Structures are given as structure tokens and as C-alpha cells.
Amino acid sequence: MKKHILVVPGDGIGAEVTTVGKQVLEAIAQKFGHEFTYDEALIGHVAIEATGSALPDETLTKMQAADAVLFGAVGHPKYDNDPSAKVRPEQGLLKMRKELGLYANLRPIKLFDELLDASSIKPEILRGADILFFRELTGDVYFGKRERIDEGNTAYDTMIYSKYEVERIVRKAFEAARTRSKKLCSVDKANVLESSRLWREVVQAIAPDYPDVTVEHQFIDAAAMLLIKDPKRFDVVVTGNLFGDILTDEASQIAGSMGMLASASVGDSTGVYEPIHGSAHDITGKGVANPLASILSVALLLEISFGLKEEAQMVIDAVDAALKAGFRTRDIANTNTPSDKILGTDAMGSQILQYLNS
Numbered sequence: 001m002k003k004h005i006l007v008v009p010g011d012g013i014g015a016e017v018t019t020v021g022k023q024v025l026e027a028i029a030q031k032f033g034h035e036f037t038y039d040e041a042l043i044g045h046v047a048i049e050a051t052g053s054a055l056p057d058e059t060l061t062k063m064q065a066a067d068a069v070l071f072g073a074v075g076h077p078k079y080d081n082d083p084s085a086k087v088r089p090e091q092g093l094l095k096m097r098k099e100l101g102l103y104a105n106l107r108p109i110k111l112f113d114e115l116l117d118a119s120s121i122k123p124e125i126l127r128g129a130d131i132l133f134f135r136e137l138t139g140d141v142y143f144g145k146r147e148r149i150d151e152g153n154t155a156y157d158t159m160i161y162s163k164y165e166v167e168r169i170v171r172k173a174f175e176a177a178r179t180r181s182k183k184l185c186s187v188d189k190a191n192v193l194e195s196s197r198l199w200r201e202v203v204q205a206i207a208p209d210y211p212d213v214t215v216e217h218q219f220i221d222a223a224a225m226l227l228i229k230d231p232k233r234f235d236v237v238v239t240g241n242l243f244g245d246i247l248t249d250e251a252s253q254i255a256g257s258m259g260m261l262a263s264a265s266v267g268d269s270t271g272v273y274e275p276i277h278g279s280a281h282d283i284t285g286k287g288v289a290n291p292l293a294s295i296l297s298v299a300l301l302l303e304i305s306f307g308l309k310e311e312a313q314m315v316i317d318a319v320d321a322a323l324k325a326g327f328r329t330r331d332i333a334n335t336n337t338p339s340d341k342i343l344g345t346d347a348m349g350s351q352i353l354q355y356l357n358s
Ligand SMILES: NC(=O)C1=CN([C@@H]2O[C@H](COP(=O)(O)OP(=O)(O)OC[C@H]3O[C@@H](n4cnc5c(N)ncnc54)[C@H](O)[C@@H]3O)[C@@H](O)[C@H]2O)C=CC1
Pocket: 013, 017, 072, 073, 074, 075, 076, 077, 080, 090, 093, 258, 259, 260, 274, 275, 276, 277, 278, 279, 280, 281, 282, 283, 288, 289, 290, 291, 293, 331
């Protein structure tokens, strides 16, 4: 199979982990006789420095032309601590999602058995947890009107959803629920927010089209609590952009670390595959970032954009094998397990490549 992949490392550890992700793609190409070609493009802080824009036109054009995008992360402490900055790295990410029509962000939360002890949640609560989040990605408060008024002393952001935006993501979630345990949980704040009441109305209207799927509704605050109390009660979860952003960072603790969670952003055109984590300033440049989220994003890319199920499974098996052999990056190491072999980013990548090349 011939495919063209655009690698967009972005900022901070984004560059460190996508380097490994690309090596994994190439190892798969070699093993299975595929011809993958690659290009790179700028986004985020590095793009602002080079061009003045967080998403240069050239990057967007390359994204539109690619068969898939492997994305790292954006963000720089300079902006986090300067609320007045007008051009910001995160604008590049949001614009990319909007321009490419990436309205569905799939975030699988799957705990590898070997990491049962890496989480701060009790193993008996965690064992068997397997959740698929559908986070709406091009609407909500991230895209509504925002403004400073009252001479800068007051600010507002608008949480806004249209029916069609809710319907398309909810239908995707129902379809996925059909292929899993036929349970869908929709998360909103319909006891307070009008946009959430619209969300719930749409879910209720669509539900009869999927009579084989049992639907439950949870308010975001209760859902956040239940996720930790009893993660196994969830299977497919669908929610808005903001709630999905927050809930999935929380859910990363079910999988052991932010460094374990991959995602697929899909919709109207090229799919973008990205870890759920950010640029992680606190560990940038130290060579300790966990590359497994990027590697598992490669597995999603292979399966979803290219339909290469066997290749995707081999990547997951490689991650499983490395964990079974006791290899850990710092974030998933258990200080009580002396047999853990703690590796840096590249060395963990090498373990995965060794498996794929064997
Ligand atoms: N998709 C994106 O590009 C995202 C960008 N950001 C940006 O990233 C910057 C940092 O934001 P934070 O709130 O610190 O979130 P973050 O996700 O970058 O980091 C949160 C914590 O998780 C750890 N962590 C994250 N990824 C890891 C990995 N692969 N291996 C080991 N540990 C890992 C970090 O060291 C940090 O302690 C900000 O500028 C923010 O705006 C944040 C989230 C998503």
C-alpha cells in the first residue's frame, strides 16, 4: 500500500514522541511491504517563531493533501504565563481541527494488565476497564464567541452547540456502541446549561434509531466521580469538547499515565492522530517522555485511516510485549516493583522497534 503521511511534531515533547512514532510507522512499512512517504510541517510555538502564525497556510495545505497526519503537541510556557499574548500555539491546534472538519475525537482508555500497579487507583477497581470516549472536537466553548468587555475587566466565552454538530458525533458513538457492549453514556450538564439540554434532546431523539443500545445520561460532575469510583461501568462515552477534554485527562489515570493515551481526530477529511497529552514543559528536553501514546496513535492511524488492522494490532502487541518484559518510562514505573527497567523515550522506542523487526 502506498500512503503519504505528514508528521507535525509541534512543541515540547511533541517532537520527541513523534520521532519515535515515525520510526514505528516505517518499521511497519518495512515489515509488511508498504510504501509510506513522509513530510514534516510546523505548528504551534515553533510555527509562530518561524512564520508569525500558529498554523501556517503551508502546513494546512500539506495536511489536506496527506493521507494521514501524525501530530505531536503544541504549547510553550511563554504563552501559558502571558494571558495577554494575542497569537498563541493552541490557536494552531484549534484551527487545524476546524479547517479539517475533525469533529470526532476518539480516545480509547485501555489498561494494559502490566500497568495495574502504575495507577493510583486500586487494581481491583481497574482490572478490565476499557472505555471509548467520543469527544466532540470542533464546537463548544472552544469555538464560541469570546471577548473582553468592561474595559478588559470582564471576559466571557460562549458555550454553543447546533443540533447537527451534536447529532453527527452522537451517531458515531452509537455506531461504535453497537460494535462493543451496546452501552452508551452521554455526559452533559443539562441540569444547568441550555447547550447541554439541546445535547440531551438530540441524544434522546436519536436513541430510537439504535434500539439495541442502552443509553444512560450522566451529569459531568457525577461522571467525573463515577469514572474513578467504578470505571468498569462505562463502555462508550460521548460528550462535548470541554467535558471530553477534562474527563479524558482524568481517565488517563485509569490507563496509568497521560503518556499512555492515544487519540484519533476524524471527520470530513484527513485524519489526525495525536496523543491526548500536551507539550509537557516540565519534562521537555529530558528524554524521559513516554512515547507509547504516540506509538498507540500510530496504531489508530494504521487501522482507521489505512484500514490496516493486522499492522495496527502488531503495534499494540509490541507495546504489550515491552510492558510484559518490564520496560517502563518513568511515568509508568512502580517504585515498589524492583524488576521494572526504567527507560528514556528513545530506549523505549527501541524496544518497540526490536519487537517489530524480530
Ligand atoms: N494537544 C495538545 O497539543 C495539548 C497542548 N497542551 C499544552 O501543553 C502545555 C503543557 O500543558 P499541561 O497542562 O502541563 O499538560 P500536559 O499534558 O503537557 O502535561 C501534564 C502532565 O503529564 C505529564 N505528561 C504528559 N505527557 C507525558 C508523556 N508522554 N510522558 C510522561 N509524562 C507526560 C507532564 O509531564 C505533566 O506533568 C500547555 O502549553 C498546554 O496548553 C495541553 C494539552 C493538550
